[in-house]
Amino acid sequence: MKPPKFAYHAPATVEEALGLLAEHGDDAKVLAGGQSLMPLLSLRLARPEALIDLGGIASLSHIGVDDDVVTIGAMVTERDAERSDIVTRHLPLLAEALPHIGHVAIRNRGTVGGSIVHADAAAEIPAVMVALDASVTVVGPGGERTISAADLFQGHYTTAIEDDEILVDVRIPVTPPSTGSAFVEVARRHGDFALVGVAATVAIDGGLASDCRITLSGVGDRPIRATEAEAALVGKALSDETIALAASAAVAGLHPSSDVHGSATYRKHLAGVLVARALTTAAARATASQGATR
Ligand SMILES: Cc1cc2nc3c(=O)[nH]c(=O)nc-3n(C[C@H](O)[C@H](O)[C@H](O)COP(=O)(O)OP(=O)(O)OC[C@H]3O[C@@H](n4cnc5c(N)ncnc54)[C@H](O)[C@@H]3O)c2cc1C
Structure with a gap:
Protein backbone atom coordinates (compact mmCIF):
# COMPACT_ATOMS: atom_id res chain seq x y z
CA MET A 1 0.00 0.00 0.00
CA ASP A 53 10.83 16.92 7.48
CA LEU A 54 13.64 17.80 9.90
CA GLY A 55 16.29 16.53 7.44
CA GLY A 56 17.24 20.02 6.22
CA ILE A 57 17.94 21.47 9.68
CA ALA A 58 21.73 21.32 9.90
CA SER A 59 21.88 22.26 13.60
CA LEU A 60 20.23 18.94 14.53
CA SER A 61 23.03 16.77 13.10
CA HIS A 62 25.87 17.67 15.45
CA ILE A 63 27.80 15.38 17.85
CA GLY A 64 30.02 17.06 20.44
CA VAL A 65 31.54 16.62 23.89
CA ASP A 66 31.89 19.33 26.51
CA ASP A 67 32.18 19.30 30.32
CA ASP A 68 31.97 15.51 30.46
CA VAL A 69 28.67 15.46 28.55
CA VAL A 70 28.22 14.14 25.01
CA THR A 71 25.53 15.95 23.02
CA ILE A 72 23.98 14.13 20.07
CA GLY A 73 21.63 16.08 17.78
CA ALA A 74 18.23 14.53 17.14
CA MET A 75 18.91 14.07 13.39
CA VAL A 76 22.25 12.28 13.80
CA THR A 77 21.69 8.95 12.06
CA GLU A 78 22.16 5.73 13.98
CA ARG A 79 24.98 4.90 11.53
CA ASP A 80 26.79 8.22 12.05
CA ALA A 81 26.56 7.76 15.82
CA GLU A 82 27.93 4.23 15.44
CA ARG A 83 30.91 5.55 13.45
CA SER A 84 31.55 8.57 15.68
CA ASP A 85 34.92 8.66 17.49
CA ILE A 86 33.27 10.66 20.27
CA VAL A 87 30.68 7.93 20.86
CA THR A 88 33.27 5.15 20.65
CA ARG A 89 35.60 6.88 23.10
CA HIS A 90 33.14 8.33 25.60
CA LEU A 91 30.02 6.15 25.37
CA PRO A 92 31.16 2.56 24.82
CA LEU A 93 27.77 1.21 25.90
CA LEU A 94 25.99 3.15 23.13
CA ALA A 95 28.71 2.18 20.63
CA GLU A 96 28.14 -1.50 21.45
CA ALA A 97 24.33 -1.21 21.24
CA LEU A 98 23.99 0.67 17.93
CA PRO A 99 25.06 -2.15 15.55
CA HIS A 100 22.20 -4.26 16.94
CA ILE A 101 19.63 -1.90 15.38
CA GLY A 102 18.11 -3.45 12.26
CA HIS A 103 20.52 -3.46 9.34
CA VAL A 104 23.00 -0.89 7.97
CA ALA A 105 20.40 0.36 5.46
CA ILE A 106 18.01 1.11 8.36
CA ARG A 107 20.72 2.79 10.42
CA ASN A 108 21.78 4.94 7.44
CA ARG A 109 18.36 6.64 7.59
CA GLY A 110 17.08 6.06 11.14
CA THR A 111 18.00 8.79 13.63
CA VAL A 112 18.89 8.84 17.31
CA GLY A 113 16.04 11.32 17.96
CA GLY A 114 13.54 9.28 15.96
CA SER A 115 14.33 6.12 17.89
CA ILE A 116 13.89 7.95 21.19
CA VAL A 117 10.57 9.60 20.24
CA HIS A 118 9.23 6.40 18.64
CA ALA A 119 9.89 4.71 22.02
CA ASP A 120 9.65 1.05 21.05
CA ALA A 121 10.05 -0.86 24.32
CA ALA A 122 12.45 -3.30 22.66
CA ALA A 123 14.64 -0.60 21.07
CA GLU A 124 18.33 -0.29 21.92
CA ILE A 125 18.82 3.49 22.15
CA PRO A 126 16.08 4.17 24.75
CA ALA A 127 17.48 1.40 27.02
CA VAL A 128 20.99 2.86 26.78
CA MET A 129 19.66 6.38 27.50
CA VAL A 130 18.01 5.13 30.69
CA ALA A 131 21.12 3.17 31.75
CA LEU A 132 23.39 6.20 31.23
CA ASP A 133 21.10 8.73 32.98
CA ALA A 134 20.77 10.77 29.78
CA SER A 135 18.37 13.66 29.28
CA VAL A 136 16.74 15.14 26.20
CA THR A 137 16.22 18.76 25.18
CA VAL A 138 12.87 19.54 23.59
CA VAL A 139 11.50 22.82 22.27
CA GLY A 140 7.88 23.82 21.83
CA PRO A 141 5.55 26.80 22.03
CA GLY A 142 6.43 27.20 25.72
CA GLY A 143 10.18 27.34 25.05
CA GLU A 144 12.87 24.78 25.85
CA ARG A 145 12.75 22.09 28.52
CA THR A 146 14.87 19.15 29.63
CA ILE A 147 13.44 15.72 30.38
CA SER A 148 15.47 12.98 32.06
CA ALA A 149 15.43 9.58 30.37
CA ALA A 150 13.95 8.18 33.60
CA ASP A 151 10.85 10.37 33.11
CA LEU A 152 10.77 10.31 29.32
CA PHE A 153 9.48 6.83 28.47
CA GLN A 154 5.89 6.45 29.64
CA GLY A 155 4.61 3.33 27.89
CA HIS A 156 4.51 1.56 24.51
CA TYR A 157 5.33 4.21 21.86
CA THR A 158 4.62 6.96 24.39
CA THR A 159 6.97 9.63 25.75
CA ALA A 160 6.62 12.79 27.84
CA ILE A 161 7.26 14.86 24.67
CA GLU A 162 4.12 16.73 23.57
CA ASP A 163 2.81 16.62 19.99
CA ASP A 164 3.71 20.29 19.46
CA GLU A 165 7.30 19.81 20.67
CA ILE A 166 10.46 18.80 18.81
CA LEU A 167 13.33 16.86 20.32
CA VAL A 168 16.53 18.74 19.46
CA ASP A 169 19.25 16.76 21.22
CA VAL A 170 20.14 14.16 23.79
CA ARG A 171 22.78 14.78 26.46
CA ILE A 172 24.63 11.83 27.90
CA PRO A 173 27.20 11.93 30.73
CA VAL A 174 30.60 10.63 29.58
CA THR A 175 31.32 7.14 30.90
CA PRO A 176 34.49 7.34 33.08
CA PRO A 177 37.35 5.22 31.65
CA SER A 178 37.38 3.07 34.82
CA THR A 179 33.74 2.05 34.33
CA GLY A 180 33.04 -1.14 32.40
CA SER A 181 29.91 -1.49 30.29
CA ALA A 182 28.20 -4.17 28.21
CA PHE A 183 25.17 -4.35 25.93
CA VAL A 184 23.80 -7.80 25.12
CA GLU A 185 20.60 -8.92 23.42
CA VAL A 186 18.95 -11.92 21.81
CA ALA A 187 16.88 -11.57 18.63
CA ARG A 188 15.31 -14.37 16.60
CA ARG A 189 17.20 -13.24 13.47
CA HIS A 190 19.97 -10.74 12.87
CA GLY A 191 18.36 -7.33 12.37
CA ASP A 192 15.11 -8.14 14.18
CA PHE A 193 14.02 -6.21 17.22
CA ALA A 194 15.40 -7.99 20.30
CA LEU A 195 13.34 -10.40 22.38
CA VAL A 196 15.25 -9.05 25.38
CA GLY A 197 18.17 -6.62 25.68
CA VAL A 198 20.30 -5.63 28.68
CA ALA A 199 22.48 -2.55 29.11
CA ALA A 200 24.82 -2.63 32.12
CA THR A 201 27.62 -0.55 33.56
CA VAL A 202 29.85 -1.35 36.53
CA ALA A 203 32.41 0.82 38.34
CA ILE A 204 34.82 -0.96 40.67
CA ASP A 205 36.74 0.67 43.51
CA GLY A 206 39.13 -1.36 45.69
CA GLY A 207 37.71 -4.61 44.30
CA LEU A 208 34.11 -3.68 45.18
CA ALA A 209 31.33 -2.37 42.96
CA SER A 210 30.96 1.37 43.63
CA ASP A 211 28.28 2.02 41.00
CA CYS A 212 26.13 -0.28 38.94
CA ARG A 213 23.39 0.31 36.34
CA ILE A 214 21.18 -2.36 34.80
CA THR A 215 18.45 -1.59 32.23
CA LEU A 216 16.31 -4.15 30.42
CA SER A 217 14.41 -3.77 27.15
CA GLY A 218 11.68 -5.96 25.64
CA VAL A 219 10.26 -7.10 28.98
CA GLY A 220 7.74 -4.34 29.69
CA ASP A 221 6.12 -1.30 28.10
CA ARG A 222 9.32 0.80 28.38
CA PRO A 223 13.02 0.36 29.32
CA ILE A 224 13.14 -0.94 32.90
CA ARG A 225 15.91 0.00 35.32
CA ALA A 226 16.59 -2.83 37.82
CA THR A 227 17.25 -0.56 40.80
CA GLU A 228 16.96 -3.27 43.48
CA ALA A 229 19.51 -5.45 41.72
CA GLU A 230 21.81 -2.43 41.31
CA ALA A 231 21.60 -1.62 45.03
CA ALA A 232 22.24 -5.27 45.94
CA LEU A 233 25.57 -5.17 44.08
CA VAL A 234 26.98 -1.84 45.29
CA GLY A 235 29.66 -2.41 47.96
CA LYS A 236 30.09 -6.07 46.98
CA ALA A 237 32.74 -7.94 45.01
CA LEU A 238 31.30 -9.06 41.67
CA SER A 239 31.54 -12.85 41.85
CA ASP A 240 29.47 -15.46 40.00
CA GLU A 241 27.39 -15.74 43.17
CA THR A 242 26.63 -12.02 43.67
CA ILE A 243 25.95 -11.61 39.95
CA ALA A 244 23.53 -14.57 39.99
CA LEU A 245 21.70 -13.03 42.97
CA ALA A 246 21.51 -9.67 41.20
CA ALA A 247 20.19 -11.34 38.03
CA SER A 248 17.41 -13.02 40.06
CA ALA A 249 16.55 -9.68 41.72
CA ALA A 250 16.52 -7.92 38.32
CA VAL A 251 13.87 -10.24 36.88
CA ALA A 252 11.81 -10.92 40.03
CA GLY A 253 9.25 -8.18 39.41
CA LEU A 254 9.10 -8.47 35.61
CA HIS A 255 5.87 -9.39 33.81
CA PRO A 256 6.82 -9.61 30.12
CA SER A 257 4.16 -10.39 27.51
CA SER A 258 3.95 -13.52 25.41
CA ASP A 259 3.79 -13.16 21.63
CA VAL A 260 4.58 -15.16 18.49
CA HIS A 261 8.30 -14.57 19.06
CA GLY A 262 8.52 -15.96 22.60
CA SER A 263 6.53 -16.75 25.72
CA ALA A 264 6.58 -14.61 28.87
CA THR A 265 8.32 -17.46 30.73
CA TYR A 266 11.05 -17.68 28.10
CA ARG A 267 11.55 -13.91 28.03
CA LYS A 268 11.88 -13.79 31.83
CA HIS A 269 14.39 -16.65 31.84
CA LEU A 270 16.32 -14.98 29.02
CA ALA A 271 16.36 -11.68 30.89
CA GLY A 272 18.06 -13.32 33.89
CA VAL A 273 20.67 -15.00 31.68
CA LEU A 274 21.40 -11.73 29.85
CA VAL A 275 21.66 -9.64 33.03
CA ALA A 276 24.26 -12.08 34.38
CA ARG A 277 26.11 -12.07 31.05
CA ALA A 278 26.13 -8.27 30.81
CA LEU A 279 27.28 -7.81 34.41
CA THR A 280 30.07 -10.37 34.03
CA THR A 281 31.36 -8.66 30.87
CA ALA A 282 31.02 -5.14 32.32
CA ALA A 283 32.87 -6.16 35.51
CA ALA A 284 35.69 -7.77 33.50
CA ARG A 285 36.01 -4.62 31.37
CA ALA A 286 36.08 -2.40 34.49
CA THR A 287 38.82 -4.57 36.01
CA ALA A 288 40.82 -4.58 32.76
CA SER A 289 40.59 -0.79 32.43
CA GLN A 290 41.94 -0.37 35.98
CA GLY A 291 44.89 -2.60 35.11
CA ALA A 292 45.48 -0.48 31.99
CA THR A 293 45.54 2.82 33.91
CA ARG A 294 47.76 1.58 36.78
C1 LIG B 1 13.26 -3.37 9.08
C2 LIG B 1 13.47 -2.49 10.29
C3 LIG B 1 14.16 -3.01 11.38
C4 LIG B 1 14.36 -2.20 12.50
N1 LIG B 1 15.02 -2.74 13.59
C5 LIG B 1 15.20 -1.99 14.66
C6 LIG B 1 15.88 -2.52 15.81
O1 LIG B 1 16.33 -3.67 15.83
N2 LIG B 1 16.02 -1.71 16.89
C7 LIG B 1 15.53 -0.42 16.91
O2 LIG B 1 15.69 0.27 17.91
N3 LIG B 1 14.90 0.10 15.84
C8 LIG B 1 14.72 -0.64 14.73
N4 LIG B 1 14.07 -0.10 13.66
C9 LIG B 1 13.55 1.27 13.78
C10 LIG B 1 14.63 2.30 13.46
O3 LIG B 1 15.60 2.36 14.48
C11 LIG B 1 13.98 3.68 13.31
O4 LIG B 1 14.88 4.44 12.61
C12 LIG B 1 13.62 4.43 14.55
O5 LIG B 1 12.76 3.72 15.39
C13 LIG B 1 12.88 5.73 14.20
O6 LIG B 1 13.80 6.66 13.75
P1 LIG B 1 13.53 7.52 12.46
O7 LIG B 1 14.58 8.55 12.43
O8 LIG B 1 13.39 6.64 11.29
O9 LIG B 1 12.14 8.23 12.85
P2 LIG B 1 10.80 8.42 12.01
O10 LIG B 1 10.30 7.11 11.53
O11 LIG B 1 10.95 9.50 11.01
O12 LIG B 1 9.86 8.97 13.19
C14 LIG B 1 9.44 8.12 14.24
C15 LIG B 1 8.50 8.92 15.17
O13 LIG B 1 9.22 9.88 15.91
C16 LIG B 1 8.76 11.21 15.64
N5 LIG B 1 9.97 12.03 15.60
C17 LIG B 1 11.13 11.74 14.96
N6 LIG B 1 12.07 12.64 15.23
C18 LIG B 1 11.51 13.56 16.06
C19 LIG B 1 12.00 14.73 16.70
N7 LIG B 1 13.27 15.14 16.57
N8 LIG B 1 11.14 15.43 17.50
C20 LIG B 1 9.86 15.02 17.66
N9 LIG B 1 9.35 13.91 17.08
C21 LIG B 1 10.16 13.19 16.29
C22 LIG B 1 8.00 11.11 14.32
O14 LIG B 1 7.00 12.11 14.21
C23 LIG B 1 7.42 9.71 14.42
O15 LIG B 1 6.27 9.73 15.23
C24 LIG B 1 13.87 -0.86 12.53
C25 LIG B 1 13.18 -0.33 11.40
C26 LIG B 1 12.99 -1.13 10.30
C27 LIG B 1 12.26 -0.56 9.12
Whole structure:
Protein backbone atom coordinates (compact mmCIF):
# COMPACT_ATOMS: atom_id res chain seq x y z
CA MET A 1 0.00 0.00 0.00
CA LYS A 2 1.05 3.62 -0.53
CA PRO A 3 0.72 6.37 2.08
CA PRO A 4 -2.35 8.60 1.92
CA LYS A 5 -1.75 12.03 0.35
CA PHE A 6 0.16 14.50 2.52
CA ALA A 7 1.70 17.94 2.15
CA TYR A 8 5.50 17.89 2.48
CA HIS A 9 7.33 20.69 4.30
CA ALA A 10 11.11 21.07 4.53
CA PRO A 11 11.91 23.75 7.11
CA ALA A 12 15.51 25.02 7.37
CA THR A 13 15.38 25.90 11.08
CA VAL A 14 13.85 24.51 14.26
CA GLU A 15 11.84 27.75 14.64
CA GLU A 16 10.35 27.26 11.17
CA ALA A 17 9.49 23.64 12.01
CA LEU A 18 7.79 24.72 15.25
CA GLY A 19 5.79 27.32 13.30
CA LEU A 20 4.58 24.63 10.87
CA LEU A 21 3.68 22.32 13.77
CA ALA A 22 1.67 25.10 15.41
CA GLU A 23 -0.03 25.90 12.12
CA HIS A 24 -1.08 22.32 11.31
CA GLY A 25 -1.67 21.04 14.87
CA ASP A 26 -2.86 17.43 15.13
CA ASP A 27 -2.87 17.11 11.32
CA ALA A 28 0.95 17.26 11.17
CA LYS A 29 3.74 14.79 11.96
CA VAL A 30 7.46 15.40 12.25
CA LEU A 31 9.52 13.25 9.83
CA ALA A 32 13.06 12.19 10.77
CA GLY A 33 14.56 9.08 9.11
CA GLY A 34 11.11 7.74 8.25
CA GLN A 35 12.09 4.16 9.20
CA SER A 36 9.18 3.85 11.64
CA LEU A 37 6.84 6.59 10.42
CA MET A 38 6.76 5.72 6.70
CA PRO A 39 5.74 2.07 7.29
CA LEU A 40 2.93 3.35 9.54
CA LEU A 41 1.77 5.67 6.75
CA SER A 42 2.02 2.95 4.12
CA LEU A 43 -0.08 0.67 6.30
CA ARG A 44 -2.44 3.63 6.81
CA LEU A 45 -2.09 3.31 10.57
CA ALA A 46 -1.24 7.05 10.58
CA ARG A 47 -2.82 9.63 8.25
CA PRO A 48 -1.17 13.01 8.84
CA GLU A 49 -2.14 15.71 6.34
CA ALA A 50 1.30 17.34 6.62
CA LEU A 51 4.81 15.94 7.12
CA ILE A 52 7.45 18.30 8.52
CA ASP A 53 10.83 16.92 7.48
CA LEU A 54 13.64 17.80 9.90
CA GLY A 55 16.29 16.53 7.44
CA GLY A 56 17.24 20.02 6.22
CA ILE A 57 17.94 21.47 9.68
CA ALA A 58 21.73 21.32 9.90
CA SER A 59 21.88 22.26 13.60
CA LEU A 60 20.23 18.94 14.53
CA SER A 61 23.03 16.77 13.10
CA HIS A 62 25.87 17.67 15.45
CA ILE A 63 27.80 15.38 17.85
CA GLY A 64 30.02 17.06 20.44
CA VAL A 65 31.54 16.62 23.89
CA ASP A 66 31.89 19.33 26.51
CA ASP A 67 32.18 19.30 30.32
CA ASP A 68 31.97 15.51 30.46
CA VAL A 69 28.67 15.46 28.55
CA VAL A 70 28.22 14.14 25.01
CA THR A 71 25.53 15.95 23.02
CA ILE A 72 23.98 14.13 20.07
CA GLY A 73 21.63 16.08 17.78
CA ALA A 74 18.23 14.53 17.14
CA MET A 75 18.91 14.07 13.39
CA VAL A 76 22.25 12.28 13.80
CA THR A 77 21.69 8.95 12.06
CA GLU A 78 22.16 5.73 13.98
CA ARG A 79 24.98 4.90 11.53
CA ASP A 80 26.79 8.22 12.05
CA ALA A 81 26.56 7.76 15.82
CA GLU A 82 27.93 4.23 15.44
CA ARG A 83 30.91 5.55 13.45
CA SER A 84 31.55 8.57 15.68
CA ASP A 85 34.92 8.66 17.49
CA ILE A 86 33.27 10.66 20.27
CA VAL A 87 30.68 7.93 20.86
CA THR A 88 33.27 5.15 20.65
CA ARG A 89 35.60 6.88 23.10
CA HIS A 90 33.14 8.33 25.60
CA LEU A 91 30.02 6.15 25.37
CA PRO A 92 31.16 2.56 24.82
CA LEU A 93 27.77 1.21 25.90
CA LEU A 94 25.99 3.15 23.13
CA ALA A 95 28.71 2.18 20.63
CA GLU A 96 28.14 -1.50 21.45
CA ALA A 97 24.33 -1.21 21.24
CA LEU A 98 23.99 0.67 17.93
CA PRO A 99 25.06 -2.15 15.55
CA HIS A 100 22.20 -4.26 16.94
CA ILE A 101 19.63 -1.90 15.38
CA GLY A 102 18.11 -3.45 12.26
CA HIS A 103 20.52 -3.46 9.34
CA VAL A 104 23.00 -0.89 7.97
CA ALA A 105 20.40 0.36 5.46
CA ILE A 106 18.01 1.11 8.36
CA ARG A 107 20.72 2.79 10.42
CA ASN A 108 21.78 4.94 7.44
CA ARG A 109 18.36 6.64 7.59
CA GLY A 110 17.08 6.06 11.14
CA THR A 111 18.00 8.79 13.63
CA VAL A 112 18.89 8.84 17.31
CA GLY A 113 16.04 11.32 17.96
CA GLY A 114 13.54 9.28 15.96
CA SER A 115 14.33 6.12 17.89
CA ILE A 116 13.89 7.95 21.19
CA VAL A 117 10.57 9.60 20.24
CA HIS A 118 9.23 6.40 18.64
CA ALA A 119 9.89 4.71 22.02
CA ASP A 120 9.65 1.05 21.05
CA ALA A 121 10.05 -0.86 24.32
CA ALA A 122 12.45 -3.30 22.66
CA ALA A 123 14.64 -0.60 21.07
CA GLU A 124 18.33 -0.29 21.92
CA ILE A 125 18.82 3.49 22.15
CA PRO A 126 16.08 4.17 24.75
CA ALA A 127 17.48 1.40 27.02
CA VAL A 128 20.99 2.86 26.78
CA MET A 129 19.66 6.38 27.50
CA VAL A 130 18.01 5.13 30.69
CA ALA A 131 21.12 3.17 31.75
CA LEU A 132 23.39 6.20 31.23
CA ASP A 133 21.10 8.73 32.98
CA ALA A 134 20.77 10.77 29.78
CA SER A 135 18.37 13.66 29.28
CA VAL A 136 16.74 15.14 26.20
CA THR A 137 16.22 18.76 25.18
CA VAL A 138 12.87 19.54 23.59
CA VAL A 139 11.50 22.82 22.27
CA GLY A 140 7.88 23.82 21.83
CA PRO A 141 5.55 26.80 22.03
CA GLY A 142 6.43 27.20 25.72
CA GLY A 143 10.18 27.34 25.05
CA GLU A 144 12.87 24.78 25.85
CA ARG A 145 12.75 22.09 28.52
CA THR A 146 14.87 19.15 29.63
CA ILE A 147 13.44 15.72 30.38
CA SER A 148 15.47 12.98 32.06
CA ALA A 149 15.43 9.58 30.37
CA ALA A 150 13.95 8.18 33.60
CA ASP A 151 10.85 10.37 33.11
CA LEU A 152 10.77 10.31 29.32
CA PHE A 153 9.48 6.83 28.47
CA GLN A 154 5.89 6.45 29.64
CA GLY A 155 4.61 3.33 27.89
CA HIS A 156 4.51 1.56 24.51
CA TYR A 157 5.33 4.21 21.86
CA THR A 158 4.62 6.96 24.39
CA THR A 159 6.97 9.63 25.75
CA ALA A 160 6.62 12.79 27.84
CA ILE A 161 7.26 14.86 24.67
CA GLU A 162 4.12 16.73 23.57
CA ASP A 163 2.81 16.62 19.99
CA ASP A 164 3.71 20.29 19.46
CA GLU A 165 7.30 19.81 20.67
CA ILE A 166 10.46 18.80 18.81
CA LEU A 167 13.33 16.86 20.32
CA VAL A 168 16.53 18.74 19.46
CA ASP A 169 19.25 16.76 21.22
CA VAL A 170 20.14 14.16 23.79
CA ARG A 171 22.78 14.78 26.46
CA ILE A 172 24.63 11.83 27.90
CA PRO A 173 27.20 11.93 30.73
CA VAL A 174 30.60 10.63 29.58
CA THR A 175 31.32 7.14 30.90
CA PRO A 176 34.49 7.34 33.08
CA PRO A 177 37.35 5.22 31.65
CA SER A 178 37.38 3.07 34.82
CA THR A 179 33.74 2.05 34.33
CA GLY A 180 33.04 -1.14 32.40
CA SER A 181 29.91 -1.49 30.29
CA ALA A 182 28.20 -4.17 28.21
CA PHE A 183 25.17 -4.35 25.93
CA VAL A 184 23.80 -7.80 25.12
CA GLU A 185 20.60 -8.92 23.42
CA VAL A 186 18.95 -11.92 21.81
CA ALA A 187 16.88 -11.57 18.63
CA ARG A 188 15.31 -14.37 16.60
CA ARG A 189 17.20 -13.24 13.47
CA HIS A 190 19.97 -10.74 12.87
CA GLY A 191 18.36 -7.33 12.37
CA ASP A 192 15.11 -8.14 14.18
CA PHE A 193 14.02 -6.21 17.22
CA ALA A 194 15.40 -7.99 20.30
CA LEU A 195 13.34 -10.40 22.38
CA VAL A 196 15.25 -9.05 25.38
CA GLY A 197 18.17 -6.62 25.68
CA VAL A 198 20.30 -5.63 28.68
CA ALA A 199 22.48 -2.55 29.11
CA ALA A 200 24.82 -2.63 32.12
CA THR A 201 27.62 -0.55 33.56
CA VAL A 202 29.85 -1.35 36.53
CA ALA A 203 32.41 0.82 38.34
CA ILE A 204 34.82 -0.96 40.67
CA ASP A 205 36.74 0.67 43.51
CA GLY A 206 39.13 -1.36 45.69
CA GLY A 207 37.71 -4.61 44.30
CA LEU A 208 34.11 -3.68 45.18
CA ALA A 209 31.33 -2.37 42.96
CA SER A 210 30.96 1.37 43.63
CA ASP A 211 28.28 2.02 41.00
CA CYS A 212 26.13 -0.28 38.94
CA ARG A 213 23.39 0.31 36.34
CA ILE A 214 21.18 -2.36 34.80
CA THR A 215 18.45 -1.59 32.23
CA LEU A 216 16.31 -4.15 30.42
CA SER A 217 14.41 -3.77 27.15
CA GLY A 218 11.68 -5.96 25.64
CA VAL A 219 10.26 -7.10 28.98
CA GLY A 220 7.74 -4.34 29.69
CA ASP A 221 6.12 -1.30 28.10
CA ARG A 222 9.32 0.80 28.38
CA PRO A 223 13.02 0.36 29.32
CA ILE A 224 13.14 -0.94 32.90
CA ARG A 225 15.91 0.00 35.32
CA ALA A 226 16.59 -2.83 37.82
CA THR A 227 17.25 -0.56 40.80
CA GLU A 228 16.96 -3.27 43.48
CA ALA A 229 19.51 -5.45 41.72
CA GLU A 230 21.81 -2.43 41.31
CA ALA A 231 21.60 -1.62 45.03
CA ALA A 232 22.24 -5.27 45.94
CA LEU A 233 25.57 -5.17 44.08
CA VAL A 234 26.98 -1.84 45.29
CA GLY A 235 29.66 -2.41 47.96
CA LYS A 236 30.09 -6.07 46.98
CA ALA A 237 32.74 -7.94 45.01
CA LEU A 238 31.30 -9.06 41.67
CA SER A 239 31.54 -12.85 41.85
CA ASP A 240 29.47 -15.46 40.00
CA GLU A 241 27.39 -15.74 43.17
CA THR A 242 26.63 -12.02 43.67
CA ILE A 243 25.95 -11.61 39.95
CA ALA A 244 23.53 -14.57 39.99
CA LEU A 245 21.70 -13.03 42.97
CA ALA A 246 21.51 -9.67 41.20
CA ALA A 247 20.19 -11.34 38.03
CA SER A 248 17.41 -13.02 40.06
CA ALA A 249 16.55 -9.68 41.72
CA ALA A 250 16.52 -7.92 38.32
CA VAL A 251 13.87 -10.24 36.88
CA ALA A 252 11.81 -10.92 40.03
CA GLY A 253 9.25 -8.18 39.41
CA LEU A 254 9.10 -8.47 35.61
CA HIS A 255 5.87 -9.39 33.81
CA PRO A 256 6.82 -9.61 30.12
CA SER A 257 4.16 -10.39 27.51
CA SER A 258 3.95 -13.52 25.41
CA ASP A 259 3.79 -13.16 21.63
CA VAL A 260 4.58 -15.16 18.49
CA HIS A 261 8.30 -14.57 19.06
CA GLY A 262 8.52 -15.96 22.60
CA SER A 263 6.53 -16.75 25.72
CA ALA A 264 6.58 -14.61 28.87
CA THR A 265 8.32 -17.46 30.73
CA TYR A 266 11.05 -17.68 28.10
CA ARG A 267 11.55 -13.91 28.03
CA LYS A 268 11.88 -13.79 31.83
CA HIS A 269 14.39 -16.65 31.84
CA LEU A 270 16.32 -14.98 29.02
CA ALA A 271 16.36 -11.68 30.89
CA GLY A 272 18.06 -13.32 33.89
CA VAL A 273 20.67 -15.00 31.68
CA LEU A 274 21.40 -11.73 29.85
CA VAL A 275 21.66 -9.64 33.03
CA ALA A 276 24.26 -12.08 34.38
CA ARG A 277 26.11 -12.07 31.05
CA ALA A 278 26.13 -8.27 30.81
CA LEU A 279 27.28 -7.81 34.41
CA THR A 280 30.07 -10.37 34.03
CA THR A 281 31.36 -8.66 30.87
CA ALA A 282 31.02 -5.14 32.32
CA ALA A 283 32.87 -6.16 35.51
CA ALA A 284 35.69 -7.77 33.50
CA ARG A 285 36.01 -4.62 31.37
CA ALA A 286 36.08 -2.40 34.49
CA THR A 287 38.82 -4.57 36.01
CA ALA A 288 40.82 -4.58 32.76
CA SER A 289 40.59 -0.79 32.43
CA GLN A 290 41.94 -0.37 35.98
CA GLY A 291 44.89 -2.60 35.11
CA ALA A 292 45.48 -0.48 31.99
CA THR A 293 45.54 2.82 33.91
CA ARG A 294 47.76 1.58 36.78
C1 LIG B 1 13.26 -3.37 9.08
C2 LIG B 1 13.47 -2.49 10.29
C3 LIG B 1 14.16 -3.01 11.38
C4 LIG B 1 14.36 -2.20 12.50
N1 LIG B 1 15.02 -2.74 13.59
C5 LIG B 1 15.20 -1.99 14.66
C6 LIG B 1 15.88 -2.52 15.81
O1 LIG B 1 16.33 -3.67 15.83
N2 LIG B 1 16.02 -1.71 16.89
C7 LIG B 1 15.53 -0.42 16.91
O2 LIG B 1 15.69 0.27 17.91
N3 LIG B 1 14.90 0.10 15.84
C8 LIG B 1 14.72 -0.64 14.73
N4 LIG B 1 14.07 -0.10 13.66
C9 LIG B 1 13.55 1.27 13.78
C10 LIG B 1 14.63 2.30 13.46
O3 LIG B 1 15.60 2.36 14.48
C11 LIG B 1 13.98 3.68 13.31
O4 LIG B 1 14.88 4.44 12.61
C12 LIG B 1 13.62 4.43 14.55
O5 LIG B 1 12.76 3.72 15.39
C13 LIG B 1 12.88 5.73 14.20
O6 LIG B 1 13.80 6.66 13.75
P1 LIG B 1 13.53 7.52 12.46
O7 LIG B 1 14.58 8.55 12.43
O8 LIG B 1 13.39 6.64 11.29
O9 LIG B 1 12.14 8.23 12.85
P2 LIG B 1 10.80 8.42 12.01
O10 LIG B 1 10.30 7.11 11.53
O11 LIG B 1 10.95 9.50 11.01
O12 LIG B 1 9.86 8.97 13.19
C14 LIG B 1 9.44 8.12 14.24
C15 LIG B 1 8.50 8.92 15.17
O13 LIG B 1 9.22 9.88 15.91
C16 LIG B 1 8.76 11.21 15.64
N5 LIG B 1 9.97 12.03 15.60
C17 LIG B 1 11.13 11.74 14.96
N6 LIG B 1 12.07 12.64 15.23
C18 LIG B 1 11.51 13.56 16.06
C19 LIG B 1 12.00 14.73 16.70
N7 LIG B 1 13.27 15.14 16.57
N8 LIG B 1 11.14 15.43 17.50
C20 LIG B 1 9.86 15.02 17.66
N9 LIG B 1 9.35 13.91 17.08
C21 LIG B 1 10.16 13.19 16.29
C22 LIG B 1 8.00 11.11 14.32
O14 LIG B 1 7.00 12.11 14.21
C23 LIG B 1 7.42 9.71 14.42
O15 LIG B 1 6.27 9.73 15.23
C24 LIG B 1 13.87 -0.86 12.53
C25 LIG B 1 13.18 -0.33 11.40
C26 LIG B 1 12.99 -1.13 10.30
C27 LIG B 1 12.26 -0.56 9.12
